[in-house]
Amino acid sequence: MSLVRITAAEAMQRLGEFDTLIDARSQAEYEEDRLPGAVNWPSLDDAQRHRIGTLYKQVSPFEAKKQGAALVAANIARHIEREVLDKPKGWQPLVYCWRGGKRSGALALVLDQIGFRVHWLDGGYKAFRTQLLAQLPALAQCLSYRVVCGPTGSGKTRLLQALAEAGAQVLDLEALAQHRSSVLGLAPGETQPSQKQFDTRIWERLRGFDPARVVWVESESKKVGNVAVPEALISAMRASPCFHLALRDEERVALLLEDYDWFVKDPEHFCSRLDALAELRGRGVVREWQDRVRAGFTSQVVQELLVQHYDPMYAASIRRNFAQWESARTVEAASRAPSAMRDLARVLIEA
Numbered sequence: 061m062s063l064v065r066i067t068a069a070e071a072m073q074r075l076g077e078f079d080t081l082i083d084a085r086s087q088a089e090y091e092e093d094r095l096p097g098a099v100n101w102p103s104l105d106d107a108q109r110h111r112i113g114t115l116y117k118q119v120s121p122f123e124a125k126k127q128g129a130a131l132v133a134a135n136i137a138r139h140i141e142r143e144v145l146d147k148p149k150g151w152q153p154l155v156y157c158w159r160g161g162k163r164s165g166a167l168a169l170v171l172d173q174i175g176f177r178v179h180w181l182d183g184g185y186k187a188f189r190t191q192l193l194a195q196l197p198a199l200a201q202c203l204s205y206r207v208v209c210g211p212t213g214s215g216k217t218r219l220l221q222a223l224a225e226a227g228a229q230v231l232d233l234e235a236l237a238q239h240r241s242s243v244l245g246l247a248p249g250e251t252q253p254s255q256k257q258f259d260t261r262i263w264e265r266l267r268g269f270d271p272a273r274v275v276w277v278e279s280e281s282k283k284v285g286n287v288a289v290p291e292a293l294i295s296a297m298r299a300s301p302c303f304h305l306a307l308r309d310e311e312r313v314a315l316l317l318e319d320y321d322w323f324v325k326d327p328e329h330f331c332s333r334l335d336a337l338a339e340l341r342g343r344g345v346v347r348e349w350q351d352r353v354r355a356g357f358t359s360q361v362v363q364e365l366l367v368q369h370y371d372p373m374y375a376a377s378i379r380r381n382f383a384q385w386e387s388a389r390t391v392e393a394a395s396r397a398p399s400a401m402r403d404l405a406r407v408l409i410e411a
Contacts, residue, residue, distance in 0.1 A: 062175075062177045064178065066154070066179045066180065067183070067187070068181065068183055068191040071154060071179070071181055072188070072192070072195070075095070075096065075097070078154040080153040080154070081094075081095050081098035081153070082098065082101050082156070082167065083100050083156060084103045084157040085100075085157050085158055085163065086102050086109045087100060092256055093189070093253075093254055093257040094257075094260075095185070095260075096261075101143065102135060103136065103157065103166060103167060104131055104132060104135065108128075108131050108135075112124050112131070115127060132162075132166050136170055139167070149175060152178070153176065154180075154181060155167055155168040156180070156185055157184050158184050158186055159187075160182050164180060164181070168180040189256065193259070195263065196292060197290075199266040201292055201296050203269055204273075205231075206274050206276050206408075207278070207297055207300050207301065207382065208278050208279065208302075208303055208305055209279040209378055209382065209385065210307070211370060211371050212366060212371070213313065214305045214306065214307040215305060215307050215315055216278045217232070217235075217319075218315070218396065218401045219401050220232050222398065222405035223276050223409065225405070226406060226409055228276055228408075229273050229274065229275045229276065230276045231262075231266070231275050232277075233262075233280050233289060236253075236258060236262060237258055237284035237285055238251070238253060238285075239284050239286075241280060241281065241284045248326065252286055253287065254287075255287050255288065258284075258288075259290060262290060279297075279302070279382060298383060301384050301387075301388075302384050302385050302388035304388040304391065305391055306390055311395055313359055313362050316362050316366075317358065317362060318396070324358055327353050327358065330353050331350040331354065334346050349361045
């Protein structure tokens with residue numbers, strides 16, 4: 061047999077060496093978070109896990125283990141038939157479950173008996189998560205950041221994308237969080253990752269950066285939608301040099317209408333999101349905005365949102381939270397066009 065127990069720390073260093081990372085937990089556990097790139101081969105699916113857990117508590121552990129074993133064996137057989145029959149003898153998977161116990165152990169044993177060199181994660185996902193949280197502060201603090209600041213609609217995300225296309229190291233927290241970082245920032249049909257998954261995505265990005273090169277990042281707040289930026293990372297960002305991205309107001313409005321095009325296509329969705337501002341701006345003001353959106357004056361409402369709500373809040377927040385804001389270098393984009401952002405990205409990289 062060639063079954064190899066591997067610690068979380070070693071697995072994290074060697075993730076790229078395994079042909080397949082196999083998560084043997086249920087679908088719900090997998091969806092909450094998993095090792096980067098892992099595929100889901102549940103030893104027990106969500107319904108089965110609930111059923112066996114109930115049996116364990118209400119009848120007996122022995123009865124639960126018997127029925128659980130039958131279900132696990134059947135599921136593993138299906139995984140083998142679906143995923144393994146075409147694998148060469150040199151295929152090397154890493155298998156894990158919640159704590160490196162029976163769910164992954166059963167699958168690892170079968171794969172090992174076939175003749176594959178199987179690595180089995182000692183301590184499972186729980187050990188991986190513990191190790192990830194221990195590594196994040198050092199990873200965040202060993203990098204040198206350049207913070208792109210600017211009011212809503214100034215093109216910060218577009219500039220980050222242009223910087224990435226030009227070969228710069230970019231940490232796009234809004235992309236990782238699947239949120240535009242404002243009360244209006246969740247796109248229709250979009251769901252954010254769990255906090256655990258957000259942490260894992262950040263860890264994966266940080267570990268891939270070269271500490272000898274700067275990392276460009278946007279001036280985010282502590283929370284991006286419903287997920288929080290790790291404390292060590294937000295602290296490092298807030299202590300870093302800033303660049304003030306400027307864009308003419310008419311370009312900002314046009315950019316927002318392009319990037320949030322569902323507000324134009326679906327005015328009722330825009331109106332429903334505006335409800336979130338009632339406490340800050342007053343119900344009367346919000347109702348007036350909603351009436352004007354329904355009447356087709358969306359661009360004018362966006363202009364007022366910028367001037368009356370977002371710009372004052374951003375100005376106060378950036379001064380309060382980013383230590384080097386007062387000495388920020390102002391860089392102006394000629395327009396919102398991708399070509400203008402590419403030109404500006406080249407200037408920043410060469411500076």
